[in-house]
Amino acid sequence: xxxxxxxxxxxxxxxxxxxxxxxxxxxxxxxxxxxxxxxxxxxxxxxxxxxxxxxxxxxxxxxxxxxxxxxxxxxxxxxxxxxxxxxxxxxxxxxxxxxxxxxxxxxxxxxxxxxxxxxxxxxxxxxxxxxxxxxxxxxxxxxxxxxxxxxxxxxxxxxxxxxxxxxxxxxxxxxxxxxxxxxxxxxxxxxxxxxxxxxxxxxxxxxxxxxxxxxxxxxxxxxxxxxxxxxxxxxxxxxxxxxxxxxxxxxxxxxxxxxxxxxxxxxxxxxxxxxxxxxxxxxxxxxxxxxxxxxxxxxxxxxxxxxxxxxxxxxxxxxxxxxxxxxxxxxxxxxxxxxxxxxxxxxxxxx
Amino acid sequence: xxxxxxxxxxxxxxxxxxxxxxxxxxxxxxxxxxxxxxxxxxxxxxxxxxxxxxxxxxxxxxxxxxxxxxxxxxxxxxxxxxxxxxxxxxxxxxxxxxxxxxxxxxxxxxxxxxxxxxxxxxxxxxxxxxxxxxxxxxxxxxxxxxxxxxxxxxxxxxxxxxxxxxxxxxxxxxxxxxxxxxxxxxxxxxxxxxxxxxxxxxxxxxxxxxxxxxxxxxxxxxxxxxxxxxxxxxxxxxxxxxxxxxxxxxxxxxxxxxxxxxxxxxxxxxxxxxxxxxxxxxxxxxxxxxxxxxxxxxxxxxxxxxxxxxxxxxx
Ligand code: SF4
Ligand code: SF4
Ligand code: SF4
Ligand code: SF4
Numbered sequence: 001x002x003x004x005x006x007x008x009x010x011x012x013x014x015x016x017x018x019x020x021x022x023x024x025x026x027x028x029x030x031x032x033x034x035x036x037x038x039x040x041x042x043x044x045x046x047x048x049x050x051x052x053x054x055x056x057x058x059x060x061x062x063x064x065x066x067x068x069x070x071x072x073x074x075x076x077x078x079x080x081x082x083x084x085x086x087x088x089x090x091x092x093x094x095x096x097x098x099x100x101x102x103x104x105x106x107x108x109x110x111x112x113x114x115x116x117x118x119x120x121x122x123x124x125x126x127x128x129x130x131x132x133x134x135x136x137x138x139x140x141x142x143x144x145x146x147x148x149x150x151x152x153x154x155x156x157x158x159x160x161x162x163x164x165x166x167x168x169x170x171x172x173x174x175x176x177x178x179x180x181x182x183x184x185x186x187x188x189x190x191x192x193x194x195x196x197x198x199x200x201x202x203x204x205x206x207x208x209x210x211x212x213x214x215x216x217x218x219x220x221x222x223x224x225x226x227x228x229x230x231x232x233x234x235x236x237x238x239x240x241x242x243x244x245x246x247x248x249x250x251x252x253x254x255x256x257x258x259x260x261x262x263x264x265x266x267x268x269x270x271x272x273x274x275x276x277x278x279x280x281x282x283x284x285x286x287x288x289x290x291x292x293x294x295x296x297x298x299x300x301x302x303x304x305x306x307x308x309x310x311x312x313x314x315x316x317x318x319x320x321x322x323x324x325x326x327x328x329x330x331x332x333x334x335x336x337x338x339x340x341x342x343x344x345x346x347x348x349x350x351x
Numbered sequence: 352x353x354x355x356x357x358x359x360x361x362x363x364x365x366x367x368x369x370x371x372x373x374x375x376x377x378x379x380x381x382x383x384x385x386x387x388x389x390x391x392x393x394x395x396x397x398x399x400x401x402x403x404x405x406x407x408x409x410x411x412x413x414x415x416x417x418x419x420x421x422x423x424x425x426x427x428x429x430x431x432x433x434x435x436x437x438x439x440x441x442x443x444x445x446x447x448x449x450x451x452x453x454x455x456x457x458x459x460x461x462x463x464x465x466x467x468x469x470x471x472x473x474x475x476x477x478x479x480x481x482x483x484x485x486x487x488x489x490x491x492x493x494x495x496x497x498x499x500x501x502x503x504x505x506x507x508x509x510x511x512x513x514x515x516x517x518x519x520x521x522x523x524x525x526x527x528x529x530x531x532x533x534x535x536x537x538x539x540x541x542x543x544x545x546x547x548x549x550x551x552x553x554x555x556x557x558x559x560x561x562x563x564x565x566x567x568x569x570x571x572x573x574x575x576x577x578x579x580x581x582x583x584x585x586x587x588x589x590x591x592x593x594x595x596x597x598x599x600x601x602x603x604x605x606x607x608x609x610x611x612x613x614x615x616x617x618x619x620x621x622x623x624x625x626x627x628x629x630x631x632x633x634x635x636x637x638x639x640x641x642x643x644x645x646x647x648x649x650x651x652x653x654x655x656x657x658x659x660x661x662x663x664x665x666x
Binding site for chain 2: 070261284287341
């Protein structure tokens with residue numbers, strides 16, 4: 001629930017940070033960025049481990065906290081000496097309350113995009129929904145965006161609040177914490193943060209400063225009015241897709257890519273049914289049982305990824321593009337396929 | 352090496368104009384620092400965009416397999432030492448015919464490792480340029496000049512075949528090959544380890560692997576229509592991030608590349624998780640060299656040791 005007008009701000013002294021996190025860890029499973037060689041990654045924090053908030057962003061997105069790369073759904077066992085043998089049972093999971101500390105606003109906004117797919121009136125993905133509902137998102141505003149960030153033209157921004165329960169703003173010796181939802185309010189209590197301040201103006205000016213730090217933009221205004229078939233048949237795909245090696249790195253790193261594949265694995269007389277991330281970049285993704293593959297070439301698969309994010313999604317949900325502008329796919333692609341370039345080309349394409 | 356580009360453009364333009372080739376495969380400037388994008392050129396307009404510098408580590412031979420399979424076009428391809436050896440591989444493995452290709456040979460001076468540069472610089476890098484043996488790295492208000500020799504890709508630092516092996520025209524005089532290089536110091540170190548230590552090393556090495564297969568897909572050798580890890584009828588390998596399945600993929604892939612790998616480093620440069628996948632392929636490369644005196648892709652007239660038999664081969 002969004003608290004709307006009652007939104008309040010507290011000040012958190014960095015001197016007390018260690019103790020505050022310790023308080024939180026008593027009632028939450030905590031996740032946060034930790035450094036790993038050149039990069040950061042999100043990880044469940046052991047007791048006494050602090051999230052490293054002196055970071056730009058993690059190499060892979062935090063989507064795995066709610067939606068792991070491999071997730072067991074069911075288990076069975078055929079050993080008659082065991083309880084419940086021959087019964088397919090739901091795998092037990094830990095859905096106790098958890099909090100992600102220091103998630104970037106774009107990545108939090110991405111959960112809302114994914115929610116449109118996993119949590120609808122007609123269909124609720126039980127694993128995703130339960131994990132999502134158990135999670136409190138404590139964001140960290142980006143005071144210094146990177147040059148590959150294009151969030152402000154991808155529907156969010158460095159101080160964006162949608163998808164967050166609390167927004168932390170690093171103000172030197174202290175953080176400001178903007179409480180956005182009742183989930184955030186609860187976390188606030190658990191941490192013991194109660195120094196209310198009136199920092200509206202200061203935050204607003206930091207926000208504007210950060211937004212001017214964004215130097216990379218995309219144009220999406222005309223995507224909706226384009227004729228799908230025109231874009232699909234456009235001549236630029238061959239050139240744009242040539243370099244792509246179809247590795248799927250872009251989709252695995254992306255906070256908004258949601259596709260998965262269901263697999264059964266048998267080990268001796270027990271087995272599991274699991275789901276694993278899948279990617280439209282892989283030929284197997286669309287291979288029919290008959291052997292026919294409707295997306296048999298690399299170009300068709302590249303086209304699918306961008307048409308999905310920048311046209312089909314736009315048309316289906318009428319809520320912007322399926323991208324939050326985190327820039328991960330741009331920086332990680334081994335051959336520099338750049339969604340910004342492709343988006344601008346699609347947006348300005350005239351048949 | 353940046354001076355090569357004028358000659359590359361001149362040759363490419365001539366080949367297209369005279370109808371000697373229908374398409375040139377090369378690089379154009381990327382949108383990120385230290386990144387170039389493999390591309391094709393069919394028109395004088397495209398030729399203008401071609402670039403050549405120390406960020407052309409991706410192996411262009413990989414793009415021949417996408418192209419040659421069902422196309423009869425004549426292809427002009429820009430090839431440094433390692434690319435040319437992979438082209439030789441393609442030819443002796445009957446993936447493409449020599450006369451379908453016009454090879455524009457580039458005597459190579461090594462490619463830089465962008466990750467090394469990132470870790471040295473420690474700030475966000477905004478621009479990287481190069482001059483002779485120097486790499487100039489810039490951020491807002493900061494600049495650092497690095498010696499190129501210190502930031503080479505690991506495979507380039509130990510490369511002894513920088514000059515193309517086959518070519519139709521060269522863009523510059525051949526370069527002097529590196530001498531007195533110890534190519535296998537790291538492999539010997541691992542060979543000497545006790546089993547448990549090796550096991551731990553491989554485990555740690557692969558712990559970050561997300562099974563995207565960028566390493567495989569960037570590799571010109573990995574052209575199987577269906578890789579064994581993607582085969583689903585029957586399925587040989589599980590698809591989760593189970594460490595045994597991950598190891599299976601890496602070990603088997605390395606064996607599939609035995610006697611074929613040219614140590615071009617494209618796999619490592621493509622891996623988004625910075626995994627040193629050459630650790631595996633290099634061991635087999637060393638074995639092929641020591642057992643059969645074999646270096647992959649050096650000659651169009653000799654069959655590789657693993658698809659032939661000679662009486663004097665060891666068991
Ligand atoms: S766009 Fe880049 S990251 Fe994505 S599949 Fe293609 S090569 Fe891999
Ligand atoms: S498409 Fe790329 S920039 Fe957009 S959200 Fe996904 S990874 Fe980030
Ligand atoms: S391996 Fe040799 S030929 Fe290949 S890029 Fe490196 S130095 Fe050049
Ligand atoms: S490219 Fe890297 S992460 Fe991807 S499969 Fe290969 S080793 Fe694993």
